[in-house]
Amino acid sequence: MTAFTGRDIIAVSDLSREDIRAILDRAAAFDRARRAGERLRLLDGSILATLFYEPSTRTRLSFESAMLRLGGHVVSVAEARTSSSAAKGETLADTARTVSAYADVIVIRHPAVGSARELAQAAPVPVINAGDGTGEHPTQALLDLYTIERERGRLDGLRIGLVGDLKNGRTVHSLAQALAHWQVSFVFVAPPPLRMPEDITAWLRARGIEVEESGDLAAAAQACDVLYITRIQRERFEDPEEYVRLKGSYVVDRALVEGARPGITIMHPLPRVDEIAPDVDLLPNAAYFRQVESGVAVRMALLAMVLGAV
Amino acid sequence: MTAFTGRDIIAVSDLSREDIRAILDRAAAFDRARRAGERLRLLDGSILATLFYEPSTRTRLSFESAMLRLGGHVVSVAEARTSSSAAKGETLADTARTVSAYADVIVIRHPAVGSARELAQAAPVPVINAGDGTGEHPTQALLDLYTIERERGRLDGLRIGLVGDLKNGRTVHSLAQALAHWQVSFVFVAPPPLRMPEDITAWLRARGIEVEESGDLAAAAQACDVLYITRIQRERFEDPEEYVRLKGSYVVDRALVEGARPGITIMHPLPRVDEIAPDVDLLPNAAYFRQVESGVAVRMALLAMVLGAV
Amino acid sequence: MTAFTGRDIIAVSDLSREDIRAILDRAAAFDRARRAGERLRLLDGSILATLFYEPSTRTRLSFESAMLRLGGHVVSVAEARTSSSAAKGETLADTARTVSAYADVIVIRHPAVGSARELAQAAPVPVINAGDGTGEHPTQALLDLYTIERERGRLDGLRIGLVGDLKNGRTVHSLAQALAHWQVSFVFVAPPPLRMPEDITAWLRARGIEVEESGDLAAAAQACDVLYITRIQRERFEDPEEYVRLKGSYVVDRALVEGARPGITIMHPLPRVDEIAPDVDLLPNAAYFRQVESGVAVRMALLAMVLGAV
Numbered sequence: 001m002t003a004f005t006g007r008d009i010i011a012v013s014d015l016s017r018e019d020i021r022a023i024l025d026r027a028a029a030f031d032r033a034r035r036a037g038e039r040l041r042l043l044d045g046s047i048l049a050t051l052f053y054e055p056s057t058r059t060r061l062s063f064e065s066a067m068l069r070l071g072g073h074v075v076s077v078a079e080a081r082t083s084s085s086a087a088k089g090e091t092l093a094d095t096a097r098t099v100s101a102y103a104d105v106i107v108i109r110h111p112a113v114g115s116a117r118e119l120a121q122a123a124p125v126p127v128i129n130a131g132d133g134t135g136e137h138p139t140q141a142l143l144d145l146y147t148i149e150r151e152r153g154r155l156d157g158l159r160i161g162l163v164g165d166l167k168n169g170r171t172v173h174s175l176a177q178a179l180a181h182w183q184v185s186f187v188f189v190a191p192p193p194l195r196m197p198e199d200i201t202a203w204l205r206a207r208g209i210e211v212e213e214s215g216d217l218a219a220a221a222q223a224c225d226v227l228y229i230t231r232i233q234r235e236r237f238e239d240p241e242e243y244v245r246l247k248g249s250y251v252v253d254r255a256l257v258e259g260a261r262p263g264i265t266i267m268h269p270l271p272r273v274d275e276i277a278p279d280v281d282l283l284p285n286a287a288y289f290r291q292v293e294s295g296v297a298v299r300m301a302l303l304a305m306v307l308g309a310v
Numbered sequence: 311m312t313a314f315t316g317r318d319i320i321a322v323s324d325l326s327r328e329d330i331r332a333i334l335d336r337a338a339a340f341d342r343a344r345r346a347g348e349r350l351r352l353l354d355g356s357i358l359a360t361l362f363y364e365p366s367t368r369t370r371l372s373f374e375s376a377m378l379r380l381g382g383h384v385v386s387v388a389e390a391r392t393s394s395s396a397a398k399g400e401t402l403a404d405t406a407r408t409v410s411a412y413a414d415v416i417v418i419r420h421p422a423v424g425s426a427r428e429l430a431q432a433a434p435v436p437v438i439n440a441g442d443g444t445g446e447h448p449t450q451a452l453l454d455l456y457t458i459e460r461e462r463g464r465l466d467g468l469r470i471g472l473v474g475d476l477k478n479g480r481t482v483h484s485l486a487q488a489l490a491h492w493q494v495s496f497v498f499v500a501p502p503p504l505r506m507p508e509d510i511t512a513w514l515r516a517r518g519i520e521v522e523e524s525g526d527l528a529a530a531a532q533a534c535d536v537l538y539i540t541r542i543q544r545e546r547f548e549d550p551e552e553y554v555r556l557k558g559s560y561v562v563d564r565a566l567v568e569g570a571r572p573g574i575t576i577m578h579p580l581p582r583v584d585e586i587a588p589d590v591d592l593l594p595n596a597a598y599f600r601q602v603e604s605g606v607a608v609r610m611a612l613l614a615m616v617l618g619a620v
Numbered sequence: 621m622t623a624f625t626g627r628d629i630i631a632v633s634d635l636s637r638e639d640i641r642a643i644l645d646r647a648a649a650f651d652r653a654r655r656a657g658e659r660l661r662l663l664d665g666s667i668l669a670t671l672f673y674e675p676s677t678r679t680r681l682s683f684e685s686a687m688l689r690l691g692g693h694v695v696s697v698a699e700a701r702t703s704s705s706a707a708k709g710e711t712l713a714d715t716a717r718t719v720s721a722y723a724d725v726i727v728i729r730h731p732a733v734g735s736a737r738e739l740a741q742a743a744p745v746p747v748i749n750a751g752d753g754t755g756e757h758p759t760q761a762l763l764d765l766y767t768i769e770r771e772r773g774r775l776d777g778l779r780i781g782l783v784g785d786l787k788n789g790r791t792v793h794s795l796a797q798a799l800a801h802w803q804v805s806f807v808f809v810a811p812p813p814l815r816m817p818e819d820i821t822a823w824l825r826a827r828g829i830e831v832e833e834s835g836d837l838a839a840a841a842q843a844c845d846v847l848y849i850t851r852i853q854r855e856r857f858e859d860p861e862e863y864v865r866l867k868g869s870y871v872v873d874r875a876l877v878e879g880a881r882p883g884i885t886i887m888h889p890l891p892r893v894d895e896i897a898p899d900v901d902l903l904p905n906a907a908y909f910r911q912v913e914s915g916v917a918v919r920m921a922l923l924a925m926v927l928g929a930v
Contacts, residue, residue, distance in 0.1 A: 039665040045349040047378055049371065058705055058718055061669065061695045065722035068667055068693040073378040075371045078388070078698070085368055090581035093588075098368055098580060101602040102375040231708075270718060271710035278713075292721040355659040357688055359681065383688040385681045388698070395678055400891035403898075408678055408890060411912040412685040 005308030008120040009128045011136040012174045017181035024146050026301035026310060027294070034069070034297075042309040043072030049103035051095075051119075052130075053080045053110040058270070059130050059139075062292070063107045066299035070309075075102060093122035100125045105307055108132075126306035134170055139302065140269060141174035143295040148179075148226055150294065151265045151287050155182040161220040163189040164230035164250055164275065166196040171269050172230055173200055185210035187220045191246040194236060217250060221260035227252065229268045229275050253277035257285050267291055315618030318430040319438045321446040322484045327491035334456050336611035336620060337604070344379070344607070352619040353382030359413035361405075361429075362440075363390045363420040368580070369440050369449075372602075373417045376609035380619075385412060403432035410435045415617055418442075436616035444480055449612065450579060451484035453605040458489075458536055460604065461575045461597050465492040471530045473499040474540035474560055474585065476506040481579050482540060483510055495520035497530045501556040504546060527560055531570035537562065538577045539585050563587035567595050577601055625928030628740040629748045631756040632794045637801035644766050646921035646930060647914070654689070654917075662929040663692030669723035671715075671739075672750075673700045673730040678890070679750050679759075682912075683727045686919035690929075695722060713742035720745045725927055728752075746926035754790055759922065760889060761794035763915040768799075768846055770914065771885045771907050775802040781840045783809040784850035784870055784895060786816040791889050792850060793820055805830035807840045811866040814856060837870055841880035847872065848887045849895050873897035877905050887911055 004022070009015075015023075033040060048067040050060050055078065064074045080086060085095060096119045099106055106123060108116050109130040116129035116136070131137040149155050160179060162172045166188055176186065177200075186204065188196045188211065195213065204211050214220050221227060229252055237243040252266060257280055268276055268288040280286050304310045314332070319325075325333075343350060358377040360370050365388070374384045390396060395405060406429045409416055416433060418426050419440040426439035426446070441447040459465050470489060472482045476498055486496065487510075496514065498506045498521065505523065514521050524530050531537060539562055547553040562576060567590055578586055578598040590596050614620045624642070629635075635643075653660060668687040670680050675698070684694045700706060705715060716739045719726055726743060728736050729750040736749035736756070751757040769775050780799060782792045786808055796806065797820075806824065808816045808831065815833065824831050834840050841847060849872055857863040872886060877900055888896055888908040900906050924930045 045379075047375055055702060055707075057697050057700065058722075061697070061719065061722040064695045065667055068695070069665075074695075075374045075378070075384075076386070076696070077367050077371070080367065082365060085581040087365075088581050089583045094581060097599045098602050099371065101599070101606060102368075102371040271705040271708050271714060273709045289717045289721070292718050296721060355689075357685055385684045385688070385694075386696070387677050387681070390677065392675060395891040397675075398891050399893045404891060407909045408912050409681065411909070411916060412678075412681040 002305065002308065002310065004305035006126055007306050008126055009138055009302055009306065010117045010120055011129070012138045012141045012178045015138070020142065020145065020178060020181060023142055023298065023301050023305065024149060026305060027146050027297040030300045030304075031297045040069060041071035042304050043067065043070040043307060046072045046105070046307055047103045048072055048074050048303065049099050049106045050074065050076045051080045051099065051106060051108045052078055053086070053108070053115075055079070056109050056131065058292075059109060062295045063128075063130065063299050063303075066296050066303055069296065070300055070304055072303070092118045095119065096123035096127070099123070105303060128302060128306065131170075134168065137170050137174060139295070139299055140171050141178045142302075143291065143298040144171075144175045144228070144267065144269070145178050146298050147267060147287060147291045147294045148265070151290070152225060155179070155184065157183060158225045159185045159187065159223060161187040161189055161224035161227045162196070162230075163217060163220070163227055165194045165232050165236060166190040166230075167194040168236060169230045172196070172228065175228065176200060176204060180204055180207050180209055186212065187224055188213045189215065189217050189220045189250070191215070191232070191250070194232065215249070217252070218256060218259060221256055221264060224261060224264065226265045226267060227260075229266065229272075231273060231275055247274070251275060251277065252280060254279040254283065257283055312615065312618065312620070314615035316436055317616050318436055319448055319612055319616065320427045320430055321439070322448045322451045322488045325448070330452065330455065330488065330491060333452055333608065333611050333615065334459060336615060337456050337607040338460075340610045340614075341607045350379060351381035352614050353377065353380040353617060356382045356414045356617055357412065358382055358384050358613065359409050359416045360384065360386045361390045361409065361416060361418045362388055363396070363418070363425075365389070366419050366441065368602075369419060372605045373438075373440065373609050373613075376606050376613055379606065380610055380614055382613070402428045405429065406433035406437070409433070415613060438612060438616065444478070447480055447484060449605070449609055450481050451488045452612075453601065453608040454481075454485045454538070454577065454579070455488055456608050457577060457597060457601045457604045458575070461600070462535060465489070465494065467493060468535045469495045469497065469533060471497040471499055471534035471537045472506070472540075473527060473530070473537055475504045475542050475546060476500040476540075477504040478546060479540045482506070482538065485538065486510060486514060490514055490517050490519055496522065497534055498523045499525065499527050499530045499560070501525070501542070501560070504542065525559070527562075528566060528569060531566055531574060534571060534574065536575045536577060537570075539582075540579065541583060541585055557584070561585055561587065562590060564589040564593065567593055622925065622928065622930065624925035626746055627926050628746055629758055629922055629926065630737050630740055631749070632758045632761045632798045635758070640762065640765065640798060640801060643762055643918065643921050643925065644769060646925060647766050647917040650920045651917045660689060661691035662924050663687065663690040663927060666692045666724045666927055667722065668692055668694050668923065669719050669726045670694065670696045671700045671719065671726060671728045672698055673706070673728070673735075675699070676729050676751065678912075679729060682915045683748075683750065683919050683923075686916050686923055689916065690920055690924055692923070712738045715739065716743035716747070719743070725923060748922060748926070754788070756794060757790055758794060759915070759919055760791050761798045762922075763911065763918040764791075764795045764848070764887065764889070765798050766918050767887060767907060767911045767914045768885070771910070772845060775799070775804065777803060778845045779805045779807065779843060781807040781809055781844035781847045782816070782850075783837060783840070783847055785814045785852050785856060786810040786850075787814040788856060789850045792816070792848065795848065796820060796824060800824055800827050800829055807832045807834055807844055809834050809837050809840045809870070811835070811852070811870070814852065835869070837872070838876060838879060841876055841884060844881060844884065846885045846887060847880075849892070850889065851893060851895055867894070871895060871897065872900060874899040874903065877903055
């Protein structure tokens with residue numbers, strides 16, 4: 001039993017710097033155990049229910065793998081939206097109370113903002129938000145933080161470039177918010193229609209964090225320790241020609257990395273399409289596949305902590 | 311090895327009073343073990359296959375959770391209807407023989423009456439019916455019985471009100487049949503077009519069981535120890551106005567419970583829509599979420615018994 | 621650690637006679653252990669990911685059951701085609717690297733020829749092909765070989781009849797290729813438009829293997845030790861009347877088996893429709909349901925071998 005036992009993980013803003021520190025440290029301990037070939041059984045006898053009201057195979061598998069690697073067990077609803085109960089008009093509160101009879105912890109993915117918190121309020125077991133529409137995706141932000149720290153050895157003092165669709169990306173919003181607990185500075189690199197929302201930029205600056213906005217990816221690559229790339233979706237543009245014209249300016253390729261600050265770390269929440277050229281994959285700077293592995297470690301930490309096993 | 315080893319569980323009418331007694335006692339034993347924090351491993355090494363030809367997430371999860379809580383393992387076909395073999399015209403008998411190579415016990419849900427028995431006849435491993443259309447759903451009846459006994463401490467001498475759509479509800483038909491092994495009496499509360507079928511009422515009376523029919527829910531609530539509520543579906547009415555007019559008379563709310571027989575137990579097979587007002591949920595009379603938990607215990611009992619583990 | 625550790629299983633032609641011998645021997649050892657009631661835990665702590673881009677419930681369950689019977693664990697994507705990442709345009713190479721963070725071995729089924737090899741080339745963990753379109757389905761060929769050897773006690777010296785659609789059936793192509801490592805002879809029984817492709821027949825003959833082609837199933841049944849039946853699909857015929865006329869000549873029924881070489885073995889990859897009459901099922905010659913069980917043993921062998929556990 002610790003301070004985390006029974007807690008819901010709904011939004012990054014619910015977590016203090018100490019909370020995040022504890023999660024990252026626990027993830028690192030699990031990572032070390034795994035590298036040492038230890039078989040963990042902390043969650044033997046516990047059941048995770050994954051409730052996915054929209055498909056997100058990689059997030060689902062990441063949580064399920066995390067549970068299994070801790071000796072736990074999984075029941076899975078990959079297509080919760082078409083399940084009979086939801087179709088019959090059951091409320092999320094009733095679903096919460098029902099699934100709590102089948103599982104000791106619930107991971108929910110849902111297209112509607114606020115749905116994870118709604119489920120959590122009714123569920124007697126802990127609930128982890130795996131993305132609620134344009135709302136929150138806290139475990140992504142935590143695994144991004146964990147990856148940055150693993151790649152760079154620290155968080156304080158880093159200059160982080162966030163690149164791509166900064167307007168609509170919940171990932172970059174949550175990440176910026178989480179990083180604001182440390183002494184970092186930001187460069188935001190986005191096409192004009194997809195700039196970081198003013199309220200986030202203002203909130204960061206009010207906390208004393210330096211924020212620069214730029215349209216020049218190459219310059220940002222020279223200034224930053226980490227470039228965090230996100231996808232620019234065609235649907236976000238009213239004018240398809242503007243999309244085509246702009247898209248090319250936000251592609252990371254080998255030439256860009258070679259002209260960047262030495263040792264720069266390239267990250268991406270995946271899946272990627274064209275934003276990062278495949279010739280970057282073999283460079284030591286490419287951290288995005290290691291980022292996927294970090295996701296399992298961070299989710300192991302969260303599951304073990306909310307279930308009171310550590 | 312007991313008398314249950316290898317048995318199929320297809321219909322409540324296949325089970326004697328002694329069979330049901332053994333199942334309820336076993337479920338109670340598993341419930342106690344679980345409350346005591348015991349980790350059961352009776353079914354370690356055994357595999358359950360859940361074959362769902364129509365979606366029923368809660369029934370599937372309930373069985374899968376039961377298997378995992380006994381240390382067993384699960385392979386799952388959540389959408390069996392669209393699977394390749396069924397689409398290619400394979401018979402249920404061939405499916406039975408094939409899946410028996412992958413699993414030690416099969417749970418089937420299918421829209422066609424009789425399909426569970428058809429599968430069971432061909433399968434070398436035990437088969438449990440999780441609902442075959444308007445046919446049977448024996449594990450629901452068993453968990454309802456178990457819940458009534460847990461809430462009231464006994465079955466004999468109780469007056470049970472069955473409320474809602476008594477014409478089409480296989481749940482209430484199976485439950486009435488199962489309860490007829492004990493000294494109970496019934497009040498059936500239904501709109502005229504949805505009355506309990508005459509053959510069931512006559513069958514009960516022929517066994518010496520008192521049955522009263524009523525359209526007055528408040529009066530029934532004063533007369534009964536248990537009210538078992540089911541959903542009234544719009545589709546059952548030819549005249550939609552009649553549906554709207556009648557529906558309101560069959561809603562359980564806080565006022566109704568407070569005017570009912572003291573200590574009355576309110577049950578519902580779930581999912582509910584409007585039949586029980588949310589303000590009832592916090593009353594101690596509301597047994598419907600405990601009913602969900604009972605479902606896991608009863609299914610644990612059935613799995614362990616047909617697999618010969620107890 | 622053996623020579624198989626970390627290997628991908630993509631095509632039968634990648635496997636030497638010694639490789640196949642090792643797989644069959646390992647499957648037999650697992651079969652014996654299972655009959656002796658041993659609980660195997662060789663893969664405890666290892667995770668299998670099943671990635672099915674087209675439905676194939678029996679193949680998926682067979683692999684998952686094999687993994688569970690070895691004490692391993694499973695994450696499952698039954699409908700990979702509709703998953704978010706594939707829909708967003710992720711390459712198979714990126715999927716490979718991502719899923720390798722969640723699992724220790726991947727089984728893929730995909731409608732496109734070559735996709736399994738494409739995934740395997742990018743995945744750091746071993747990949748097993750569970751069918752890639754009209755390409756390969758190596759584990760089916762291996763389980764067929766294993767079944768023949770179990771039923772007949774040997775492979776050398778057998779006369780094998782392959783029956784049905786020999787033109788389009790990847791199953792019979794792979795099986796013929798695998799059997800060519802032993803001293804067998806073949807009778808190919810197919811309607812003229814569905815004859816075995818000339819390149820395969822020529823390849824077999826060039827290896828010194830006797831091949832006879834025939835349109836007479838009864839004569840073949842008298843000449844062969846094993847009849848391997850496959851389905852003739854209506855879609856393969858331009859003229860539907862020709863389909864109806866021909867189909868009946870390729871049906872195995874009780875009379876045919878009773879007039880066949882004594883002790884003949886009847887096999888089928890399943891699912892069957894009308895190619896084998898149900899009255900054959902109870903004859904000792906009917907090996908097709910034992911063939912399904914052999915599939916689990918062979919897949920246990922492959923999983924344990926590529927994971928270096930044996």
